[in-house]
Amino acid sequence: MKFVKTPPKHPALLVRISDDRDGDKAGVGRQEADARALAERLGWPQGELFVENDTSAFKRRTVKLPDGSTGLRVVRPEFRRLLEAITLGQVDGLIAYHLDRVARDPRDLEDLIDAVEQTRIPVESVTGSLRLSSDADITMARIGVAIANQSSRDASRRIRRKQEELAEQGQYGGGGARRYGYEADGVTLRESEAKVLRYAAQRVLDGASVTRVCRDLDEQGHRPVKAEKWSSRTLWDQLTSARIAGLRKHRGEIVGEAAWPAILDRDTWERVQVALNARRSPGARRELSHWLSGLLFCAHCGKALPANFVRDGMHRYWCHSGTRYGGCGRIAIHGPGAEGEAERQVVEYLTRPDVTRRLAEVTSRRGAERARTDLAEDEAQLRDLSRMWAEKVITLDEFTEARRIIQQRIDGAQAIQLAQVPEVARNVLRAAHPGESFAALEATPKRETARVLLSSLGFKGWTVTPHDPAKARRFDPTRMTLADVD
Ligand SMILES: [Zn+2]
DSSP states (O other), X not given: OOOOOOOOSSEEEEEEEOSOTGGGSSOHHHHHHHHHHHHHHHTOOOOEEEEEEOTTTXXXXXXXXXXXOEEEEEXXXXXXXXXXXXXXXXXXXXXXXXXXXHOSSHHHHHHHHHHHHHHOOOEEETTSOXXXXXXXXXXXXXXXXXXXXXXXXXXXXXXXXXXXXXXXXXXXXXXXXXXXXXXXXXXXXXXXXXXXXXXXXXXXXXXXXXXHHHHHHHHTTOXXXXXXXXXXHHHHHHHHOGGGGTEEEETTEEEEEXXXXXXXXXXXXXHHHHHHHTTOSTTHHHHXXXXXXXXXXXXXXXXXXXXXXXXXXXXXXXXXXXXXXXXXXXXXXXXXXXXXXXXXXXXXXXXOHHHHHHHHHHHSHHHHHHHHHHHHHHHHHHHHHHHHHHTXXXXXXXXXXXXXXXXXXXXXXXXXXXXXXXXXXXXXXXXXXXXXXXXXXXXXXHHHXXXXXXXXXXXXXXXXXXXXXXXXXXXXXXXXXXXXXX
């Protein structure tokens, strides 16, 4: 269900006075000013102000509902007057400050949804937390209000027990052997082993292979939990486990901070994941030696062009039609020619102050931290959700849908963080001559840096168009055009 949005003629602005300290961060004057500013941005006329005095929350009384029936609701005369104005058509748009200014009781929200579905008026909020323009919006609004509602009550003994159950699922994952780095209780650090994991992580970040680190650990006399010797598999599993970053997984998905202490801080752990992922595929080594792998795309089918070997050690990038690649086989471009042109363009970008400033912003620690804050909020929400589902505050369908939406945001935030990680990109920027510093890089860091630079500009790489037979057989740089991020 999608509502058609037409600019309203008589919008309403809803602000709320509350005696709830947490919920009243912005005073009424500030709420009104922000709501009016939003109206102006949206091109809406200045509408009628509804000031709700919500200091008597949780006192209930029979009220008339939008569908004409009656029900027991918290006494909110201004909110009821607003709903009536909406259903009578006196108000044809709504700007609220924040979701919790609109509805604390989930039933109030349902009444608002009813009114909006009947009249199809546009609804906006200053903090962006309330939208009712699609089914997904409505689900998120329901979840948000349910969380606010839940958090305003004391947790019952039953909720606490459920929380403990969930935490236990996260801690022990069904029992089994002791986790390396932790005592048998699963939550106490075994510092001698934690040190080993920190050391191994640092070695990987310094570029050592997992096999090499295993050999060194064996030589130094460190033993894994169940075996005599370290294997790549064992160490790989340890280093990629979310548990050592103090994160809790539930059904294969990270659902938030765990009860146990972290061995690696979040930043280090993520950098290790990036470093290990870059080595994951068996063919990675050969392909990565040609730095445009993953940055060139076929103009016909959109697939990435892997590097292939032709003859005399001269490579090309070809839309490989083999089953592993699934390309169309119709586009190929000369490797060294494409690399020269791509490098020329990247170096040119790196000499532009506006571009380097933007890249600096994207790759800065602060940028990464901001993404992390968003992520922490999303993860907290996810945690609340699983608790609410366990407590039957929301249905399984709502839980599944909301989790899908939040998980998408989390995946997105993680992708942003991972893209921000490469230190090599930061080093290029700090160099006296970023262009020269970039040109001198090895294939893998060069590719990572180019990828970060391009994505900060909204590009994912270059689209390669077919060779024009009318032109000479010489390399034709105009076949490469910058490709927008999907
Ligand atoms: Zn193709």
